[in-house]
Structures are given as C-alpha cells and as structure tokens.
Amino acid sequence: MLGARGGWRALRRCASLPRAVRLRVREALGAREAAAAVRVQGWVRSVRSQKEVLFLHINDGSSLESLQVVADPSLEKKDLTFGSAVEVQGKLVKSPHRMQNMELQAETIRVVGPCDIWSFPLKMKERHPLEYVRQFPHLRCRNNTLGALLRIRSEATAGIHSFFQDNGYVHIHTPIITSNDCEGAGELFQIETSREAKESAEKTHFFNVPAFLTVSGQLHLEVMAGAFTHVFTFGPTFRAENSQSRRHLAEFYMVEAELSFTESLQDIMQVMEDLFKTVTSTVLSKCPRDVELFHKYVAPSQKGRLEQILKKKFMIISYSEAVEILKQAAQTFTFKPEWGCDLQTEHEKYLVKHCGEVPVFVVNYPYDLKPFYMRDNEDGPQHTVAAVDLLVPGVGELCGGSLREERLPFLESRLQRLGLTDTYQWYLDLRKFGSVPHGGFGMGFERYLQYILGVDNIKDVIPFPRFPHSCLL
C-alpha cells in the first residue's frame, strides 16, 4: 500500500530523479565510457571535505578498490561518515587521476544507514592487524584484508567446483549428521536434541540413536563412486580436537574426491596436484589485486613463490625415506623420529624445507598408524598401507588420501580385529556387490587458503571461525 505517508514521500523523491542505472563499484571502476545517470550503493571508506570539493570513497565488497565520489561540499551531511551506508547518484566520468579509471560526480547523496564512528571498532584509513579484527566477527568483513580473503575464498570455491565438473565428476552432498567415525580417531562431536539434553544426562543421542557431526564425507563418497565412478564433495567437516593451534578449527571445509577403477596412488596424487594448480591459477587470474594485498602486507615472502610452484612438479618421498631424513637431524626435534610414529608438525616442516620448500607427497605409511579403510601394501616386515599426505611449506599437511581396501577378505579381517564388523556391514556390502579398486583424498580448504596467501592463523581464512571455547555469533 502506498497510501502511508512514508510511501508517497518515497515516490515523490524517486520521481524527482532521472532513472539511473544501478552499478556495483567493480562495474563502475571498470566502465569503458562515461554514463550520465548512475546509482552506486555501498559503505563509506573515507570522507575528505575540502573548501571547494567533497571526496568520498565507497566500497560495496565487489572489489578491493573503492570508487571515488566527487561532490559539491553542499552535499555533505552530518551523518555522512566513515562506515555509513550510502547511495550516490550522479555522472560516471573518466577520472583525471592516473591511479583510477573512473569516478562518480555526485548529484545526490543519501545516507541509507548512519554509523556511530565513536563506537565502530574499525577506523578510517587504518591497516588493522588480523588479530585485532578477529575480535569482531560481525564487522571484520568490512576490513580490506578480510574483504580480499572472502572474495578469494569465493573464487576458489567456484574454481574447485569447476575443476571437478570439467573433469566429469559428479557432485554429491554428503551428510553432515552421520553415524560413522570415518577416521576412527574418536574426535567426534556427538549430537543430541536440546530436549534430550535437558531431560536426561544419559540420553545424549539424536532421537535416541547415536549420531555425530561428520569428520569426513569419504565413506559416503565411496558409496557413490560405486555408481558414478568419479565423485566429489565440498562441505563443512568437524573435529572435536581440543587444539588452539594456528592450523586447527573445530569446523572446517573439506574438498573430497573419490575415484573408482583406480589402482595406483600415483593417479590420486596427480588429481591432488592438478586440483591445487588449476584452482590456484584461477585465483591468481581472477583476483590478482586481492592476492597482491596478502603478498604485500601479510606475507611478503610469498610474493612470486606461487607462480614458481605452479611450474614445478611436486616431490614424492616414502614415509620410510622421510623417517631416514628426519633421523639425520634427530637432535633438532622435540619428538624423536621413529619408524611407526606419526609425523609431527616439526617433522613436516623439516621435510618440506629439506625438499626445497616445495609441496611434497609422503607415501606408504605404517599399517598400524592408519584407519581401517586404507589398502594393505602387503610389503613385509615394515608393513605399510597405500596412503599419501601432501605437505606444504608453512602449513604442513594439506591433503590426505589413500587407495581403499577393496578386497573383501582383507577388509573383513581388519574390521573384525577392530571389533567394527557390525558397524560396517554396509561398507562390507560394497565389496560384495561389484567392488572395484578405488581411492580418493581430502583437502582442507582453509589450509589451502592459508598456504596460498601466507596467512599464519587459520582463524583468519574462514568467515566465522569455530575453535575450542569460542563460538562467537
């Protein structure tokens, strides 16, 4: 109904203005020609008032750069401040400044939503450290660094989907609520309804059946690989690890792929390497300015490194070789490297350095270290499975994968020894009804972003980080 006073007023206000084309800041900045009537909306990044002219910069999240608005000082208003939301209408013209292509000559400026600058935690023209803005998860997306990160994250997400779709994989939505502990590490969040939690301390279940937040979509992907051959998933996964480290989150995104009719770990590694290189090239070409910001202010040592890495073949060493390399430098480690023990972060770092700071695949891990689904290499006293981890500089483990045990007798005896036969009857079924050699991997999306951008803390590469004792927002 337009009868209300506000409605008629709004109509009159619109009627007095020529119809203007609404442009995003990115479109306005990239425009080839001047335009007579343009409307841009966004948030004010800076205001500079001079005697003869008023300068504004507005940003709407579509690009790192803000659009310069030039206005008559008479258009200045009290609540036109840093942080306020505005709508500017006017002429888009070529800018006389070398650093920018276009600018907007304002005819009207409307403050859509004022900003209380005194309590607003971001300050005009300040480069806020990532640790500072982390305290304000509801506002930090208005900061340049987080803005750049979130645009890169969005392009990388699209790049991952394109990579798999272009290569004939079917995308599967694997469930978030699950009854299995794929990794068998016991790092699960158990689900209970709020009523169950209230009614009885014992009934900590999902309508009386055990259920958890997924740690990996792998087992569900294996089901689907048994029908679609090549499948992938990309969604949130959860680990109840009580770790405050700069590499762990309780909720993180994982890209996982599963390939049927695959007999060699080499094939799996090739997909990991191709995925990494294709998505990284996409990000570099789609968001050059955003990536540059990280390599200028956050991790200057990364500048130019990625381009070099994209041209190199990733290295491959076996777990046994890795342990030998580590033993040579045993005195430098807190945890002494031993065959049969997990590689610690300090070991991973050393190995990557030893290999010339390039990504390195470590293959064939001890049988006893790895989960039940990995394929037995049947290789004598140092018993291993066909597993692979991809280690990268600064981050450590980026991807983990394996060939899966597709042979029914092997899998049966392993599950029996672990006392898991009943739980995994359905998984054993997959080996009875048209089983094929297959394998797959998972890549931690936040670790990927940490690595390519050189971000030290994983909490700064996800919009809303969840970690022990913290669930802000």
Ligand SMILES: NC(=O)C[C@H](N)C(=O)O
């Ligand atoms: N899909 C995978 O191979 C990932 C593996 N299940 C993990 O969670 O590390």
